[in-house]
Amino acid sequence: MKNTCLLIVGLVLKELLALLRDKSSRFILIGPPIAQLLVFGYAATYDLNDISVAIYNEDRGAASRELVSxxxxxxxxxxxxxxxxxxxxxxxxxxxxxxxVLHLDSEFSAQIAKGESxxxxxxLDGRNSNTALIAQNYISEIILQLNRQWSKDKHSKNLLAIMEARAWYNENLNSRWFIVTGIIGLLTLVVTLIVTALSVAREREQGTFDQLLVTPVHPLFILIGKAIPGLLIGLLEGVVIITLAVLWFDIPLRGSLVALYLGLFLFLLSAVGVGLMISAVCVTQQQAILGAFLFLVPAVILSGFATPISNMPDAVQYxxxxxxxxxxxxxxxxxxMEGGGLALLWPQYWPMLLIALLSLTTAGWLFKHRMY
Structure with a gap:
């Protein structure tokens, strides 16, 4: 029993020493957790510090000016x-x-002056239901404070200013619409990135990647051969999840399917490029999985999946x-939710295409130069 315990302790010490002596392993233990802590600390917040508001004031009376101020x-x-x-x-x-958008009609101040409601x-922009509800609560608190003041001045027990809220694109502010549509992108990214990140690392670990490189096949065709499986699997995954979102969760699909699947294709292309970059650098599958998750976690936080990008510090927004x-x-x-089409979504297409071209080009260069 004693010898067994000593053996286990020896193996543990051996593994710890091997881990700490390796420069790259020490960096993985210290660098990424600190970087992710900084990203999460600044980017992941449900507080709204800068709510963008537009005022449509048809009334120029004292009460409306006081509310706007x-x-x-x-x-x-x-x-x-x-x-x-x-x-x-x-x-x-x-x-x-x-x-x-806050709208005050032309009779607002006159009605308040008479002591009438x-x-x-x-x-509200209901596409992000959580943010819309928080913003609505902020405005409600301001109106409640003014109601107390006006009711005291008018010696009235009734609420003089009554807020009528209406959410666009998500009329009932159903949070499931916002969350499930975000999960479509999240799960598609996870599957595609892991599949492509493991592709080259698996062959390197098995010793077959060197044999592939010495063949007459051009590195470009190797890159295409590694990219297509990830694209196909990601596309199939995306189709299944989108179908479940519509049929199972009853989320309305109001826009163009062409616009949706063009966006899905460009997104998958960029995810495959990032995955192949990770795979080209990593030597083992374990390193590839770790590299994929080191990209995934910040990518989810910085995407606006749960918290609004507009609320992040400027440096993080970049x-x-x-x-x-x-x-x-x-x-x-x-x-x-919005019924968007190709013309409306063009500003979102070209950045993904640019990311895909840069990441795939970098992955091809790494393949060609046999980065180990």
């Missing part, structure tokens, strides 16, 4: 636009320039430009 003075709200006509509302919400219309999942989530949520 309270909203503008809130530390969590950034009033970006003053709307002069109703037709401007749609473009601001569609293009995600504002999170909500006056309505306030709040139009990092999101390198994340293909960011663009695909916009595409899939736009097609599902």
């Amino acid at each position: 309270h909203i503008a003075g809130s530390p969590n709200i950034d009033v970006l636009y003053t709307i002069e006509k109703e037709s401007d509302i749609s473009a601001l919400i569609d293009n995600r320039e504002v999170l909500l 006056a309505s306030i219309q709040l139009l 990092l999101t430009w390198l994340d293909p999942l960011r663009y695909f989530l916009i595409i899939i949520r736009s097609v599902f």
Whole structure:
């Protein structure tokens, strides 16, 4: 028994020493956790510090000016636009320039002055239901404070300002619509990235990759041969998940299927490129899996899957430009909830195409130069 314990202790010490003596292993133990902690600490937050608001004020009375000044003075709200006509509302919400629009009709101040109830219309971007609810609560708190003040001045026990909220694209603010559409992109990325990340590393571990390189086959064709299986598996996975989202979870698919599947193809192409880069650098399958997850976790956090990108610090927002999942989530949520088409989603297509070209080119260069 004693000898067995000593043997186990010896093996543990041997493994620990081998791990700590290896420079790359020490970096993996220290570097990525610190980097991910910094990314999570700044990017993953449900607080809204800069809510983009547009004001459509048809009334120029004292009460409306007081309400607008309270909203503008809130530390969590950034009033970006003053709307002069109703037709401007749609473009601001569609293009995600504002999170909500506050509409005051021409009789608002007059009704408050008489001690009568006056309505306030709040139009919310419902594509991110969690963010919309938080923003609605912020505005509700401001209106509640003013109601107390006005009711005290008018000696009234009734609420003078009544907020009527309406969410666009997700009328009931059903969080499942937002979460499930995000999971489509997340699961597709996980499967595609792991399949492609293991492709070259598996052959290196088995010793067959060197044999492949000395054949007359051009590295470009090797790259294509490694990329196609990942594309096919990712496409099949995406089709299955999209079908389940529509048929099982009853999420409305309002937009163009062509726009959706073009976005899926470009997203998969960029994911395959990143996976092949990881696979070309890694020597073993274990390293490839670790490399894939080191990319996956920050990619999910920076994509806006759960928390809004607009609430992240500027430096972190720049990092999101390198994340293909960011663009695909916009595409899939736009097609599902917004009815988006090719023309509307073009600004999301070309960044994924650029990421795909750069990552695939880099992976091809690594194959050609036999990076070990």
